[in-house]
Amino acid sequence: MSDLMVAEFAVRQLHGRYLDAVWRKDFAAFGDCFAEDAEWRIGGRILRGRAEIVGNLERLMPNFQRVLMTFRTPLVHIENGAVTSRTYVTEQNAFLDGRPGNSIGIYFERFVSHADQLRFKWRLFQLHYLGKMDISTRLFDNPDFGPPPGMPPLDAPTYDHSGLSTEKKTIKLDPAPSGVPVAPTPPCQT
Secondary structure, three states: OOHHHHHHHHHHHHHHHHHHHHHHOOHHHHHOOEEEEEEEEEOOEEEEOHHHHHHHHHHHHHHEEEEEEEEOOOEEEEEOOEEEEEEEEEEEEEEOOOOOOEEEEEEEEEEEEEOOEEEEEEEEEEEEEEEOOOOOOOOOOOOOOOOOOOOOOOOOOOOOOOOOOOOOOOOOOOOOOOOOOOOOOOOOOO
């Protein structure tokens, strides 16, 4: 078995543990998916350390009845022993306020090995869509990092397209008028 196959299996197992913890709202199991000194760039926030990452999930989950995540095939790359991946993900979010909550995004990830399993060391989540399942509203603009194994820089910006990080109560999900270009998202302020 090749190193790439072993790495892909380990990434898939980590994604499985992660989505199981999110579905069950198991904050301890969720935290165990991250290195102690992990960094997660998501929704306009830069979260540093396992405790802050878990605290963010504890802050967000009261907005949801459940979240079901589906990870696509991770595009895994190994260079100088370091494992990275790019994974497309969809979510079916059961928001308590009843709004549509189907999302499409991309995770860019760097991993560390601990106790014979991978943990997230660095993650960037790009939200590309949030709305009805039929994708009837416009997609969000995000930077493109080229084809795999292209990865964002460690200081890549993160954007709050959903409104959850800025504590907005609702988000506008109206479709973009036909033929109107979507303006680029401004950099986040950290």
